[in-house]
Amino acid sequence: MGRLKSWILTTFYKNELLAIQKEYERKVKEINYEAQKKTKLIDTVHRVFREPNHVIIGVETNKMGDEVLVVQWIHSNDIWIMLYNDKYKACSNHPRIMATYEKPYGEAEYIHIDDIMVEDKEIGNGSILMEYFLKYCKTTPAKYISGSLSSVDSDHFDRSEHYYQKHGFKVEFYEGRKSGSIRYDMNDKKTRNKL
Template sequence: MLRWWILDTFFKKELLDMQNYYKRKLEDIEINANKKTTMIELVHSILKENNHVIVGEDINKMKEQVLVVQWVINNDIWFMLYSERYKAINNHPRIMASYVSSYGKDPYIRIDDIIVEDNDVGNGSILMPYFIKYCKTTDAKYICGQLSTYDKGHFNRSEHFYKKHEFNVKFTSERSSGSIKYILA
């Protein structure tokens, strides 16, 4: 009894600080355990999908762990990011492309679209190296694509992005549309 009175009287603040410290530590452990459980469930859901292969993982600028998933079927090539936030079928940041081969011409890969849910968080820069690496395993000679008038308001950002990944970027003289090209060596 006397011992508890002494602790309560003389060390109450220290004991409360210690209790709060360990309470925060326990909360952090629970949060991390929940994140790991979510990622494991995400991996299981990806692996259930046909032709989906996890080819990497990274952390974007929002400090969010993302899984890089490759989906290739016939001539369609997709690279997508999955995460706790990007798990619905329509909101994966992704590169969608097609392998094109016609008689008498060099085969190439055409970027059909790049969709990112959030700008300036690094998702496109996470996807692009995986996409280029895959393209280099094919017999395609280059990657190409068009910069649509629909995206005219984003041309500066698009130009910066593609040049950062070593694409050649060309615009029409009025800068209303353009094209991109990456030589696969």
């Protein structure tokens, strides 16, 4: 009787059984893929926690659909906002904003952007970093944020200008547009209410 049942099933319901099997295999692959993604995220969280003074301040998704941890590191006058995920494992390739809190004697306190390092272009990592950086800066007594546009980066000043202006910075170029400066006034109502 068992063989007859098997023969009937395989003969008359072969396509239906194959469709069920393929759907099952697809769901198993999907579950495995999601489990691997979550495992990588957990590994990344563990990596962040092993670093001294690193604090996870957010989780975002960039334009590529990659989930990134937004990590803040503050030590002395240094301020770093970084992105972590399984793609950015080496210390040198974390997208990050590096800045210094300046307290000049007798002058207004300010934050100076030392460097912004974003290797992947046009996927939103820079905007994620800047959003969290500005949010942090607005919690400090700093009056403004400043930075320099180096002649080393002059080949993509148009993109830099757009990026900074999009986030509320004033951009000024000098020397035939070979270098320049940026400034974000913390008390400017237009920029203050942006976040």
